[in-house]
Amino acid sequence: MRPWLPCMLLLAALAGCKPRGRTETTAPAPASSSALPATPATRTKGDCPLAIVPGRSLGPVHLGDRVDGLAALSGLPVRVTSRAGATEFLEVGSLKVRACSGVVSEIWLEDVRTAPPCVEVPGSFLPAVQPSVARSEFTRRFGKCTKLPPRKGGSFDECADGGVRVGTGLGNFIQVRVAAAGSSLDDTCDPAVDDGGVRDLAPDELTQVLQRTLELDALVPYWHREIPGRAPLRVARTDANRAVTRLTMFGTPVIWVEPERIKEGRPIFEFTAVEATAAKVTVQFRFAAEGVVGKAVFEKRGREWLVAEKSVVER
Numbered sequence: 372m373r374p375w376l377p378c379m380l381l382l383a384a385l386a387g388c389k390p391r392g393r394t395e396t397t398a399p400a401p402a403s404s405s406a407l408p409a410t411p412a413t414r415t416k417g418d419c420p421l422a423i424v425p426g427r428s429l430g431p432v433h434l435g436d437r438v439d440g441l442a443a444l445s446g447l448p449v450r451v452t453s454r455a456g457a458t459e460f461l462e463v464g465s466l467k468v469r470a471c472s473g474v475v476s477e478i479w480l481e482d483v484r485t486a487p488p489c490v491e492v493p494g495s496f497l498p499a500v501q502p503s504v505a506r507s508e509f510t511r512r513f514g515k516c517t518k519l520p521p522r523k524g525g526s527f528d529e530c531a532d533g534g535v536r537v538g539t540g541l542g543n544f545i546q547v548r549v550a551a552a553g554s555s556l557d558d559t560c561d562p563a564v565d566d567g568g569v570r571d572l573a574p575d576e577l578t579q580v581l582q583r584t585l586e587l588d589a590l591v592p593y594w595h596r597e598i599p600g601r602a603p604l605r606v607a608r609t610d611a612n613r614a615v616t617r618l619t620m621f622g623t624p625v626i627w628v629e630p631e632r633i634k635e636g637r638p639i640f641e642f643t644a645v646e647a648t649a650a651k652v653t654v655q656f657r658f659a660a661e662g663v664v665g666k667a668v669f670e671k672r673g674r675e676w677l678v679a680e681k682s683v684v685e686r
Contacts, residue, residue: 414444416444416447417446418447418464419487421487421490423491424493425530425535427534428478429547431444431447431464432463433475434477436474436475437475438470438475441463441468445463445464447466448462457560466479472672477550478550479549480546481546483504483509484545485502488502492513496512506537506545510537515530526538529556533554536556554674558674559672569648572614574616577615581654582619583678584654585618589682590663593661594620594621598638603620604640605638605640606627607641640658641657642654642655651671652676653666653668663684663685664684664686665681668680
């Protein structure tokens with residue numbers, strides 16, 4: 372065999388292993404829809420990371436959190452800066468918070484550029500936010516946005532159906548505010564005008580009040596999730612909740628049980644009635660496994676239904 376032949380054969384073999392084509396991976400283009408970024412799977416604590424999730428949360432603070440539990444939930448110091456009627460303004464670490472009747476309704480950073488260097492937008496084309504970011508680039512991370520009419524002191528772009536707003540003004544700051552989808556920048560904690568007429572709740576409103584009923588602190592002593600058959604929670608499917616597709620408890624979706632399939636002795640939670648007017652919703656419920664009945668009364672504050680009264684009685 373000629374001395375150079377093995378080398379030629381080896382080179383030919385290596386050439387034969389070369390991929391027929393290469394797939395180039397590029398960063399996806401900025402989203403053009405108003406779809407929300409992905410929600411972080413778990414709640415964080417502390418000033419970092421500061422994930423902005425439109426309509427849901429900013430860092431460790433979530434819409435719907437109760438003010439009296441914010442310090443434990445966020446792992447941050449909490450200070451009330453002002454209070455007027457049902458409205459409270461607070462500082463939670465580097466975050467600003469507005470609460471209605473003790474429930475978080477809006478969260479914001481005064482300036483993304485001076486915030487802790489861990490601001491991110493999960494699910495966007497470029498999640499990490501640099502302190503030097505331009506406002507236009509930052510706003511694009513939330514997909515399709517609409518410019519709101521100019522306001523005293525600055526202007527806002529509204530994105531994700533009101534779930535997040537990006538503002539600027541004198542001093543070239545970049546403010547970001549997270550609120551409920553469908554909300555308005557001018558929403559207040561004032562109760563809605565109520566003529567007393569009965570009405571049907573929209574599916575998202577019904578979901579909100581039923582979910583908050585399950586989360587009542589007065590029900591906590593009766594769940595006993597350590598008992599076999601208690602988790603995931605089973606909920607009777609009735610006319611009162613048929614418009615709701617998903618509720619969660621203990622971190623997992625509830626299991627819906629049709630009335631004809633309910634077996635005596637099984638731990639089934641029941642929403643027995645839901646009555647609504649323009650400004651008030653009353654939810655009645657029972658949990659026969661624990662021998663308790665109760666009700667929760669919700670009042671309208673802006674776009675949120677907040678707990679105004681609650682009672683649980685053992686029978």
